[in-house]
Amino acid sequence: MSAVTEARRPVLTIEDLTVVYEVEEPVTAVRNASFQLAAGEILGLAGESGCGKTTLAYAVNRLHKPPARIANGSIVFHDRGGEDIDLLALDDEKLRAFRWSELSMVFQGAMNALNPVTSVRAQLEDVLQEHRPKMSKHERRERAADVMRRVGVDPSRLTSYPHELSGGMRQRVMIAMAMILEPQVMIMDEPTTALDVVVQRDILREIVRLRDELGFAVIFITHDLPLLLEISDRIAVMLRGEIVELSSADEMYRNPQHEYTRKLLASFPSLSGSRGSFIRTGIDTGIDTEEARA
Ligand SMILES: Nc1ncnc2c1ncn2[C@@H]1O[C@H](COP(=O)(O)OP(=O)(O)O)[C@@H](O)[C@H]1O
Ligand SMILES: [Mg+2]
Numbered sequence: 001m002s003a004v005t006e007a008r009r010p011v012l013t014i015e016d017l018t019v020v021y022e023v024e025e026p027v028t029a030v031r032n033a034s035f036q037l038a039a040g041e042i043l044g045l046a047g048e049s050g051c052g053k054t055t056l057a058y059a060v061n062r063l064h065k066p067p068a069r070i071a072n073g074s075i076v077f078h079d080r081g082g083e084d085i086d087l088l089a090l091d092d093e094k095l096r097a098f099r100w101s102e103l104s105m106v107f108q109g110a111m112n113a114l115n116p117v118t119s120v121r122a123q124l125e126d127v128l129q130e131h132r133p134k135m136s137k138h139e140r141r142e143r144a145a146d147v148m149r150r151v152g153v154d155p156s157r158l159t160s161y162p163h164e165l166s167g168g169m170r171q172r173v174m175i176a177m178a179m180i181l182e183p184q185v186m187i188m189d190e191p192t193t194a195l196d197v198v199v200q201r202d203i204l205r206e207i208v209r210l211r212d213e214l215g216f217a218v219i220f221i222t223h224d225l226p227l228l229l230e231i232s233d234r235i236a237v238m239l240r241g242e243i244v245e246l247s248s249a250d251e252m253y254r255n256p257q258h259e260y261t262r263k264l265l266a267s268f269p270s271l272s273g274s275r276g277s278f279i280r281t282g283i284d285t286g287i288d289t290e291e292a293r294a
Contacts, residue, residue, distance in 0.1 A: 011037055012103075033073070033238075057219065060075055101181045105186070116161065166199075225265065237261050237264065
């Protein structure tokens with residue numbers, strides 16, 4: 001199914017999500033966040049450092065650890081079969097099976113998260129072995145080579161160890177790992193921030209192309225709003241833990257509503273010209289923005 005025909009189905013609904021760090025002076029890092037993610041959509045999450053983007057990403061994947069606590073709200077995943085899965089109700093075992101298979105995450109600084117003492121092949125095949133135990137060794141090898149090709153790394157690199165790869169290649173391997181089980185949703189937290197601009201653009205183009213090809217949805221997190229304007233279908237802007245504006249990338253560029261969004265846009269002088277759009281192809285998510293914001 002193409003990304004376009006499937007675009008209208010929601011895959012994730014987040015309502016009133018509140019995450020608190022229970023430290024001496026509790027910090028409400030995410031406050032009443034609500035949004036819906038459509039199948040095949042790239043939803044950008046923007047906002048300056050410290051506004052709660054990473055906290056939100058971890059909570060959605062239930063990877064948050066104490067002192068972080070989900071104080072309120074719901075996270076519901078709508079699977080391909082039409083079943084609604086309440087992520088906050090899953091036990092640990094179900095959660096483990098769910099993660100990577102349906103919803104995967106590329107962390108901030110993930111390129112340094114690869115295990116230094118095992119080959120790229122072993123790390124990719126480990127994920128398959130754990131989640132697809134019926135796959136033969138031959139199928140695992142094929143699948144590992146296939147995802148490497150898809151993210152633009154020659155499969156001959158499968159025998160490499162992480163230190164033998166450039167930062168850009170390591171990040172591509174992390175993306176390969178995140179998509180190896182064909183999840184419906186990938187959350188990417190500043191996946192390219194540490195890379196130089198040219199490598200960053202190459203990888204972004206690759207992510208958009210893969211989305212077009214495979215139809216997964218992406219929550220793409222960065223403080224870099226111009227970048228989001230180029231790759232996202234819709235963008236949510238966060239300010240001190242709250243989503244203060246959520247609209248299509250075009251709407252946000254042409255007609256930003258919130259004062260903070262206008263300030264963010266104005267802080268990037270490169271945006272005074274026309275909006276770059278050579279990366280993004282764009283889909284119609286079919287989600288009514290007003291409704292999603294309400
Ligand atoms: N372990 C923690 N304990 C207390 N406060 C934290 C912790 N981690 C993050 N925070 C606070 O939560 C807020 C949001 O942080 P974060 O989600 O990392 O923001 P972003 O990813 O947008 O930079 C910040 O004010 C940060 O100081
Ligand atoms: Mg962060």
